[in-house]
Amino acid sequence: MALVKRSLSLHGHRTSLALEPDFWEIVDAHAQQEKRSLASLIAEIDDNRDTEDPLSSAVRVWALRKVRSFAADF
Numbered sequence: 001m002a003l004v005k006r007s008l009s010l011h012g013h014r015t016s017l018a019l020e021p022d023f024w025e026i027v028d029a030h031a032q033q034e035k036r037s038l039a040s041l042i043a044e045i046d047d048n049r050d051t052e053d054p055l056s057s058a059v060r061v062w063a064l065r066k067v068r069s070f071a072a073d074f
Contacts, residue, residue, distance in 0.1 A: 008039045010046055017042065017056055026063040 003018040019027070031041045042059065049058035 006038075008042060010039065010043050015055075017059065019056060019059060023060055023063045026066060027059065030066060 001020050001022075004021050004024055005016050005018040006024070007014060007016045009015075027041065028038065031038050034041070042055075045058050045062050046055055049055065
């Protein structure tokens, strides 16, 4: 599966993030549900990740945890 690269500003710095479309779908849905920007959600994930972990990995783990949490509610 091809990665989809998006550019955004985090803490005043431009960066790009490449994820699989399935992960972007989860991230986008959550940002829309919370009525917040993609950049603010990614910045929050960035702020809470281990500095040794790549941002893309942190976003994937965050998305996986959201899906697991949603599934546990059923």
